[in-house]
Amino acid sequence: MIASDVVRLLKTSHKIALISHIMPDGDTLGSSLALALTLRQKGKEVVCLCSDPIPKSYAFLPGADVIRRPIHSDADITTVLAIDCSDRERLGDCNNIFSKATYTVNIDHHISNTSYAHYNMVDTTAAATAELIYQLIRLTGANIEKQVATCLYTGIVTDTGRFSYDNTTSVTHEIAGDLINCGVDTNWLNDELFNKRSLQRTRLLAKALDTIQVCGGGSIAFIKVDMAMLRAVGADDADCDGLVNYARDIDTAEVGLLFKEMDNGRIKVSLRSKNHVDVNAIAAKFNGGGHKKASGCTIAASMDEAIEMVLKELESIMKAAEV
Ligand code: 5GP
Ligand code: MN
Ligand code: MN
Numbered sequence: 001m002i003a004s005d006v007v008r009l010l011k012t013s014h015k016i017a018l019i020s021h022i023m024p025d026g027d028t029l030g031s032s033l034a035l036a037l038t039l040r041q042k043g044k045e046v047v048c049l050c051s052d053p054i055p056k057s058y059a060f061l062p063g064a065d066v067i068r069r070p071i072h073s074d075a076d077i078t079t080v081l082a083i084d085c086s087d088r089e090r091l092g093d094c095n096n097i098f099s100k101a102t103y104t105v106n107i108d109h110h111i112s113n114t115s116y117a118h119y120n121m122v123d124t125t126a127a128a129t130a131e132l133i134y135q136l137i138r139l140t141g142a143n144i145e146k147q148v149a150t151c152l153y154t155g156i157v158t159d160t161g162r163f164s165y166d167n168t169t170s171v172t173h174e175i176a177g178d179l180i181n182c183g184v185d186t187n188w189l190n191d192e193l194f195n196k197r198s199l200q201r202t203r204l205l206a207k208a209l210d211t212i213q214v215c216g217g218g219s220i221a222f223i224k225v226d227m228a229m230l231r232a233v234g235a236d237d238a239d240c241d242g243l244v245n246y247a248r249d250i251d252t253a254e255v256g257l258l259f260k261e262m263d264n265g266r267i268k269v270s271l272r273s274k275n276h277v278d279v280n281a282i283a284a285k286f287n288g289g290g291h292k293k294a295s296g297c298t299i300a301a302s303m304d305e306a307i308e309m310v311l312k313e314l315e316s317i318m319k320a321a322e323v
Contacts, residue, residue: 003132006105006121007139010039013079017097020050020067020083021090023237023268026058026158026193028084031107031133033063034151035083038142047074051092055238060192061154062147070094078102082117084129084155086110086289107132111280112289127167130155134175146183153184158193161245165293203233208243216315218252226261226303237262248272255279255314259307267299267306276321282313 010016018036020028029050036046048067058064070093080101085091086108091098098104098117106117109126126132130152137144137152144152156176160168163176180186197205204225211224225240240260248256255277258270269286271279273293280295286309288297299306 003121003136003139006107006119006136009079009103009105009119010044010140013044013103015045015077015079016047017074017077017080017094017101018046018048018083019080019085019091019094019098020048021085022050022052022092024050024052024054024058025084025241027128027130027155029054029058029061029064029067030151030153030155030158031129032067032083033061034130034137034148034155035081035133036063037145037148037151038137038140041142042140047077049074049094049097051094055236055241056198057193057196057238057241058154061151063151070097075100079105081105081107083107083133084109086112087114088116089287107136110289111291112284112295125169127165127169127172128155128159130159131172131175134179144179144182149179149182149184150189153179153186153189154193157190162190162194167291198235198239200233200235201239204229204235204239205243207233208240209246212247212250214250214253215311216318218250219254219318220257220311220314221247221250221253221255222257222259222307222311223247224259224303224307227263237268244270244272248274254318257310257314259303259310261303262298265300267301267303269297269299269306269310271295271297271310277314277318282310282317285313286310 018032020032032048036048039046049070050067074097080098104117105119107121111124113122134152207229208223214221244258254274256272260268273279278292280292283295283297286297286299
């Protein structure tokens with residue numbers, strides 16, 4: 001499905017729900033908020049939904065305060081868009097609303113996307129879903145105001161690791177440049193997104209770094225975070241964002257992993273690779289997904305079991321490829 005079809009659908013819809021994925025990040029939130037602001041300006045009634053709470057670090061985004069969990073009456077909304085969600089599981093408790101909608105749209109850039117909606121606008125060459133939302137908004141002819149530009153820039157700058165990952169293209173920079181022309185205060189925004197760190201988060205970083213281990217002759221590095229560590233410093237799940245990069249960035253490592261115990265006892269795994277290893281394929285073995293060099297999954301096992309399972313898969317793939 002092409003963008004103009006989505007624009008046509010949105011034009012004829014009056015009440016619209018935008019769904020962000022579970023454990024929301026800058027791309028799913030920035031994209032949803034930018035589209036919501038634009039559609040509201042056009043007189044549409046728009047709700048932004050998310051199964052999980054919004055991390056404190058994204059509370060500054062315009063409109064973040066009205067993102068909420070789904071409620072019973074949302075089931076009447078006929079047009080529902082899933083934003084940056086690679087599969088139905090990523091919708092969490094918003095699945096019910098998605099199932100009941102007359103028109104469903106899936107706007108995403110993950111290689112693992114399962115094309116689960118009536119209309120699937122999936123472009124795996126886009127660095128962020130925010131790039132696709134930018135194109136949609138430009139197609140509507142709407143003016144991109146500072147607040148909208150700030151939300152879109154957030155999606156792009158977070159999903160590209162500040163324009164450093166290889167998903168970053170000249171198009172990414174062109175869009176970012178246009179957004180700066182629309183008024184984004186990049187100095188302030190980068191500070192909000194990447195530099196500000198609560199005391200709790202800083203203390204968690206110290207504890208997490210202390211757990212780093214390597215295996216496979218240094219080619220795999222991993223970090224463990226359990227609930228006791230989070231409780232000890234008063235940190236939460238969202239404070240673990242970005243920790244996996246410290247494992248990946250070790251000079252000898254091809255793959256970096258973060259194993260994080262969640263409050264339901266399951267283990268959330270974040271996987272990152274530098275060059276050759278397709279971590280999306282590893283995550284897929286545990287019903288997860290993502291991108292070739294950044295993926296995730298959740299495993300119902302103890303911390304030690306989860307580590308053993310993932311390392312076993314990884315080591316066999318890396319041995320076969322002689323990485
Ligand atoms: P993170 O490790 O930062 O949570 O996620 C890295 C990438 O993998 C993101 O693009 C995210 O959307 C994707 N991802 C993380 N966890 C899951 C999961 O459980 N299922 C799927 N399909 N994708 C995931
Ligand atoms: Mn995302
Ligand atoms: Mn994304």
